[in-house]
Amino acid sequence: MTNSQTPSEDEKLRKEVEQTFHHGPDKFNQNAFSHIKHVIGVVSGKGGVGKSLVCGLLACELSARKTKVAILDADITGPSIPKMFGLSGARIVVDPQREMMIPAPSAHGIKIVSTNLVLEHETDPVLWRGPILMGVLRQFWEEVEWGDVDYLLIDMPPGTGDVALTVFQQIPLDGIVIVTSPQDLVQMVVTKAVNMAQQMKVPVYGLIENMSYLVCPDCGRRIEPFGPSQLTKAAHQAGVEALGELPIDPALAASCDAGTIEDAAPKGLLSAAVDCIIETCAASDATKSS
Numbered sequence: 001m002t003n004s005q006t007p008s009e010d011e012k013l014r015k016e017v018e019q020t021f022h023h024g025p026d027k028f029n030q031n032a033f034s035h036i037k038h039v040i041g042v043v044s045g046k047g048g049v050g051k052s053l054v055c056g057l058l059a060c061e062l063s064a065r066k067t068k069v070a071i072l073d074a075d076i077t078g079p080s081i082p083k084m085f086g087l088s089g090a091r092i093v094v095d096p097q098r099e100m101m102i103p104a105p106s107a108h109g110i111k112i113v114s115t116n117l118v119l120e121h122e123t124d125p126v127l128w129r130g131p132i133l134m135g136v137l138r139q140f141w142e143e144v145e146w147g148d149v150d151y152l153l154i155d156m157p158p159g160t161g162d163v164a165l166t167v168f169q170q171i172p173l174d175g176i177v178i179v180t181s182p183q184d185l186v187q188m189v190v191t192k193a194v195n196m197a198q199q200m201k202v203p204v205y206g207l208i209e210n211m212s213y214l215v216c217p218d219c220g221r222r223i224e225p226f227g228p229s230q231l232t233k234a235a236h237q238a239g240v241e242a243l244g245e246l247p248i249d250p251a252l253a254a255s256c257d258a259g260t261i262e263d264a265a266p267k268g269l270l271s272a273a274v275d276c277i278i279e280t281c282a283a284s285d286a287t288k289s290s
């Protein structure tokens with residue numbers, strides 16, 4: 001605040017600060033070329049548990065059900081979605097008249113926006129600090145011509161840092177799915193994510209446990225390398241739904257590396273989670289229109 005401000009300017013600024021303090025910053029605006037019906041975040045309290053894989057699989061399953069799907073890769077410094085969908089080396093096109101970015105389409109038509117699609121080389125490191133990262137996120141929301149989208153999935157960066165907080169505060173999330181793995185600290189990690197969502201007043205659809213087990217290639221027996229699944233217990237203690245478990249599947253990992261997840265992902269792998277997303281979004285549509 002400077003000495004040259006008038007009392008009414010002081011008052012206006014004070015009100016703005018109070019508003020931000022109590023209600024958080026304003027939401028990002030949806031532009032005239034984007035009609036996004038539902039936004040779902042894929043979150044976890046820690047890194048490397050398989051958020052991006054789950055985000056990719058949810059997108060494939062939603063798209064297989066003939067819905068219009070998009071992915072906003074909010075892991076600005078560590079993006080992994082383009083490679084998974086065979087878009088390594090692809091670039092986002094900018095519409096010169098509207099000055100809007102056009103998402104890159106996957107082979108099956110999933111619209112994707114990611115830092116790796118704007119960098120010259122996908123191996124370029126992203127050395128940006130918080131305010132720039134948040135600016136990029138704003139551009140990915142406000143300056144992209146998303147078109148008609150039924151479900152926009154957001155692949156979140158790990159943890160609860162600046163970008164995750166900005167997604168929670170400024171993007172109108174319908175709900176989040178939490179991804180975990182059956183290791184130590186799972187309860188703490190899940191509770192942290194649930195508490196963050198509650199503080200931000202964002203509904204939690206439920207919990208998906210990744211790497212729960214693997215199937216022995218010789219005898220078909222279920223092996224639990226990280227110990228027994230903690231899905232039911234962790235979901236119950238956190239007061240959220242258990243939405244399914246995923247096996248460790250080397251073929252799936254190889255398809256992510258090869259960029260063929262859309263064709264390689266077994267159909268129906270996360271069908272309970274997708275049922276929950278579709279039903280909850282339909283119920284919220286019905287409430288809004290009544």
Ligand SMILES: Nc1ncnc2c1ncn2[C@@H]1O[C@H](COP(=O)(O)OP(=O)(O)OP(=O)(O)O)[C@@H](O)[C@H]1O
Nearest residue numbers: 047048049050051052053158211247248249253256
């Ligand atoms: N169920 C699985 N079976 C086989 N490989 C998996 C499985 N889940 C994840 N992976 C592999 O583990 C690695 C990490 O997964 P992923 O990138 O999805 O994690 P993440 O939570 O998004 O990580 P980060 O926090 O860094 O964003 C990837 O190479 C992925 O292909």
Ligand SMILES: [Mg+2]
Nearest residue numbers: 051052075080
């Ligand atoms: Mg990731």
